[in-house]
Amino acid sequence: MRTLYKFHGGIRPQSNKSQSTQNGIVRTTLPSHLVIPFQQHAGEAAKPIVQVGEYVLKGQLIGIPEGFISSAIHAPTSGIIAALEAQIIAHPSGLTDLCATLLPDGKDEWITHEKTEYLSNTPEQLRQKLRMAGVVGQGGATFPSDVKLKLGMHKVKTLILNGAECEPYITCDDMLMRERASEIVRGAEILCFILAAEEVIIAIEDNKPEAITAMRTAVSGSSKVFEVVEIPTIYPGGGVKQLIKVLTDLEVPSGKLPAEIGVQCFNVATAHSAWRAIAYGEPLLSRIVTVTGNVRRPQNFEALIGTPINELVAHAEELPGANGYIMGGPMMGMRLPSKSVPLVKASNCIIVSSEKLFPPALPALPCIRCTRCSEVCPVNLQPQDLYWFAKAKEFGKAQTFSLFDCIECGACSYVCPSHIPLVQYYRFAKSEIRVRTQEKHSADRARERHEFREYRIEREKQEKAEKLAAKEKAALAAKELEAKSTESVQHEAELHKE
Amino acid sequence: MLNALLVMAGVAIVLGAILGYSAIKFRVEGNPLVDKIDAVLPQTQCGQCGFPGCKPYATAIAAGEAEINKCPPGGEEGIQKLAELLGVDPVPFGVETRPRDKSVAYIDESTCIGCTLCIQACPVDAIVGAAKQMHTIIAAECTGCELCVAPCPVDCIEMQLITEKISNWKWRYPVYSMDMVQ
Numbered sequence: 001m002r003t004l005y006k007f008h009g010g011i012r013p014q015s016n017k018s019q020s021t022q023n024g025i026v027r028t029t030l031p032s033h034l035v036i037p038f039q040q041h042a043g044e045a046a047k048p049i050v051q052v053g054e055y056v057l058k059g060q061l062i063g064i065p066e067g068f069i070s071s072a073i074h075a076p077t078s079g080i081i082a083a084l085e086a087q088i089i090a091h092p093s094g095l096t097d098l099c100a101t102l103l104p105d106g107k108d109e110w111i112t113h114e115k116t117e118y119l120s121n122t123p124e125q126l127r128q129k130l131r132m133a134g135v136v137g138q139g140g141a142t143f144p145s146d147v148k149l150k151l152g153m154h155k156v157k158t159l160i161l162n163g164a165e166c167e168p169y170i171t172c173d174d175m176l177m178r179e180r181a182s183e184i185v186r187g188a189e190i191l192c193f194i195l196a197a198e199e200v201i202i203a204i205e206d207n208k209p210e211a212i213t214a215m216r217t218a219v220s221g222s223s224k225v226f227e228v229v230e231i232p233t234i235y236p237g238g239g240v241k242q243l244i245k246v247l248t249d250l251e252v253p254s255g256k257l258p259a260e261i262g263v264q265c266f267n268v269a270t271a272h273s274a275w276r277a278i279a280y281g282e283p284l285l286s287r288i289v290t291v292t293g294n295v296r297r298p299q300n301f302e303a304l305i306g307t308p309i310n311e312l313v314a315h316a317e318e319l320p321g322a323n324g325y326i327m328g329g330p331m332m333g334m335r336l337p338s339k340s341v342p343l344v345k346a347s348n349c350i351i352v353s354s355e356k357l358f359p360p361a362l363p364a365l366p367c368i369r370c371t372r373c374s375e376v377c378p379v380n381l382q383p384q385d386l387y388w389f390a391k392a393k394e395f396g397k398a399q400t401f402s403l404f405d406c407i408e409c410g411a412c413s414y415v416c417p418s419h420i421p422l423v424q425y426y427r428f429a430k431s432e433i434r435v436r437t438q439e440k441h442s443a444d445r446a447r448e449r450h451e452f453r454e455y456r457i458e459r460e461k462q463e464k465a466e467k468l469a470a471k472e473k474a475a476l477a478a479k480e481l482e483a484k485s486t487e488s489v490q491h492e493a494e495l496h497k498e
Numbered sequence: 499m500l501n502a503l504l505v506m507a508g509v510a511i512v513l514g515a516i517l518g519y520s521a522i523k524f525r526v527e528g529n530p531l532v533d534k535i536d537a538v539l540p541q542t543q544c545g546q547c548g549f550p551g552c553k554p555y556a557t558a559i560a561a562g563e564a565e566i567n568k569c570p571p572g573g574e575e576g577i578q579k580l581a582e583l584l585g586v587d588p589v590p591f592g593v594e595t596r597p598r599d600k601s602v603a604y605i606d607e608s609t610c611i612g613c614t615l616c617i618q619a620c621p622v623d624a625i626v627g628a629a630k631q632m633h634t635i636i637a638a639e640c641t642g643c644e645l646c647v648a649p650c651p652v653d654c655i656e657m658q659l660i661t662e663k664i665s666n667w668k669w670r671y672p673v674y675s676m677d678m679v680q
Contacts, residue, residue: 093662428671432668435666435668442638443541447536447552450622452623
C-alpha cells in the first residue's frame with residue numbers, strides 16, 4: 001500500500017458524475033459534415049496539405065506538423081474536402097481559425113494502415129509515429145505527446161497515468177477505464193518503454209470504484225511494474241503538480257516541468273490513443289466525450305473529431321431551457337461562442353447549461369480579505385493579493401507573487417463570499433504580461449537591428465572614403481610616375497642630342 | 499590630540515583613495531539614463547518625435563531638451579513610464595501626436611518596380627529585395643514606422659492594421675454591465 005500525501009487546499013464541489021455513467025459509451029453516427037481545425041494542440045498549427053475538392057480517406061493525413069511542438073491532423077472519415085477557410089472554433093475569444101470542412105461520403109473507408117509490434121521499434125521511431133498520428137494529451141491541455149516523451153537530460157523514473165478526473169460532471173475517463181482498461185494498460189506499456197520508466201502509477205479518485213476494479217484487473221496481466229492507486233476525491237487532485245505531490249510527496253518547482261524531477265504524467269485517454277496509434281496504426285480520429293447537463297439522456301459518446309457540437313448534443317436530446325454549451329467542466333471549462341463549433345481533441349465534456357443548473361453570477365462585491373481563497377489554493381498562492389495586483393494592473397508585482405504558478409483551477413472563485421471572478425482577473429493579467437514580454441522582446445530586436453544598420457551605414461561610408469583615398473593616392477602615384485618617365489625621356493633625348 | 503588628528507586624517511586619506519580608485523575602476527561608460535529611457539521607448543524608429551530614431555530622442559530627453567509626450571507609438575503608458583522614470587509629471591499628448599493602432603507595412607508585389615527606395619528608408623532592415631527585383635516586407639520585423647510609405651514612387655506600400663487573431667488574442671479586463679450589478 002502506497003503512502004499518500006496531501007496538497008495544500010482544495011475543495012469538494014458536488015460531483016454530478018453519476019448522471020452520465022448510467023449507460024456505456026455509444027459510438028455516434030456520421031454527422032452531416034465535419035469541421036476540422038488545424039490548431040487542435042498546444043504549439044504551432046499543422047500545415048494543410050489537401051486541396052478543396054480533394055477526396056480523402058479515413059485516417060488520411062490532411063495537416064502536417066510544423067515546428068518542434070506541433071502535431072498532425074487527419075481526416076476522421078472518408079469524403080470530400082468542401083472548404084478550407086476560417087471558421088469559429090472552440091476558443092473563449094469567439095474568433096475564427098483555419099479549418100477544413102469535410103463532407104462524409106458515408107462509406108467510412110480507411111486508408112491503408114499497418115499494425116506494428118511496439119517492441120520492434122526504437123523509442124525514437126515510436127515518438128515519430130505518435131507525432132504523425134496526431135496523438136496529443138486528452139486531459140484538456142492537448143500538449144503533443146511525442147514532445148513529452150522526448151528524453152532530454154532528465155531521467156524519468158515514475159510514469160503516472162492520470163485517471164483522477166477531478167472536475168465535476170466529466171466522466172469520459174471513468175467510462176474509458178471501465179470499458180477499455182486493457183487497451184489503456186497496453187498504451188501505458190508503450191509510454192513506459194519509450195521513457196524507460198521504472199514504475200507506472202495509475203491514479204484514480206476513489207469516487208470511481210468500477211474504474212478502479214477494471215484497471216486492477218487489467219494490470220494483473222501485465223509484465224511491467226504497474227500500481228493502481230486510489231486517491232482521495234479533492235478538486236483539483238487531477239492537476240499534474242497536485243497529483244505528483246499526492247503520489248510521491250515531490251513538489252515540482254515553480255517554472256519547471258515534472259520531467260525535471262523524474263516524473264512524467266499522461267492522461268488515461270492519451271495512453272489509450274497511443275496504443276491505437278502504435279498497435280493498429282490508427283491516428284487520433286475520435287475521442288470519448290461526456291454530454292451532460294440539461295439533456296434527457298446524459299452519457300458518454302465516442303465522436304469523430306470535427307463533429308459539430310449541436311449534432312453531438314442532439315444524440316443526448318437537449319431539454320428546453322438550455323442557454324448555451326460549456327466545453328470542459330464547470331470549474332475550468334469555457335462557454336462556447338456558438339453551438340455549432342466542432343468537437344476537438346481537447347473536448348472532454350460538453351455541458352448543456354441552463355439557468356437552473358448554472359444561475360447567473362451574483363454581482364461582485366468588494367474583497368473583504370477573508371483569505372478563504374488562500375486556504376483553498378492548491379498551489380499555495382495568495383489569491384487575494386494576486387487579485388489586488390491584477391485589478392490595479394500592477395503586473396510586475398503580480399509576477400513576483402508567482403502569478404504564473406496559478407493553474408486557473410477556480411477553487412478561489414468557488415469559495416469567494418464576495419463572488420469575485422478571481423480567475424478572470426488572473427487570466428487577464430497573465431495574457432497582458434505575455435503580450436508585454438513579447439513586445440519587449442520585439443522592441444529589443446528592433447533596437448538591435450537598427451543599431452546594426454547604423455553601424456553598417458557608417459562602415460560603408462568609411463570603406464567608401466578609404467577606397468576614394470586609395471584611388472586618389474594611386475592616381476597621384478601614377479601622375480608622378482608619368483612625370484618621371486617623361487622627364488627621363490626628355491633626359492634621354494637631350495643625351496641623344498649631345 | 500595630535501594622535502586623534504592623525505588617525506582621522508589617515509582614515510580620510512585611505513577612504514579618499516578607495517573612493518578615487520573605485521571612481522576610475524567602476525566608471526560607467528555612456529549615460530545610463532539615456533539607456534534607461536531608450537529601454538522604455540518602443541523602438542519603432544519612426545521619427546514621429548522629430549528625432550532620427552529612439553536613441554536620439556532618449557538622449558534629448560535625458561538632456562532636458564525634449565518633452566516626454568512626443569512618442570505616439572509608446573502610447574499613454576509610455577508617457578506614464580517615462581514620467582515615473584524621470585520623476586516628473588506625465589504630460590498628455592498634443593493635438594497632432596496621437597497614438598494609432600498598430601499596423602504593419604504591406605508591399606503590393608505586382609506593382610513594385612524594384613527601386614530599392616523603401617529598403618533604404620527602412621530603419622530596421624525589414625524589407626528584402628534588390629534593384630529591379632520585387633521587394634517584400636519581413637512582417638515579423640516590421641515596426642510599423644511608415645517610413646517606407648512616402649519614398650515609394652508607385653505607391654505600392656500600404657499600412658495594414660494588425661487584426662485580432664486567436665494567436666494574439668488577450669483576455670479582457672473583467673467588466674460587468676450595470677444591470678447585473680443592480
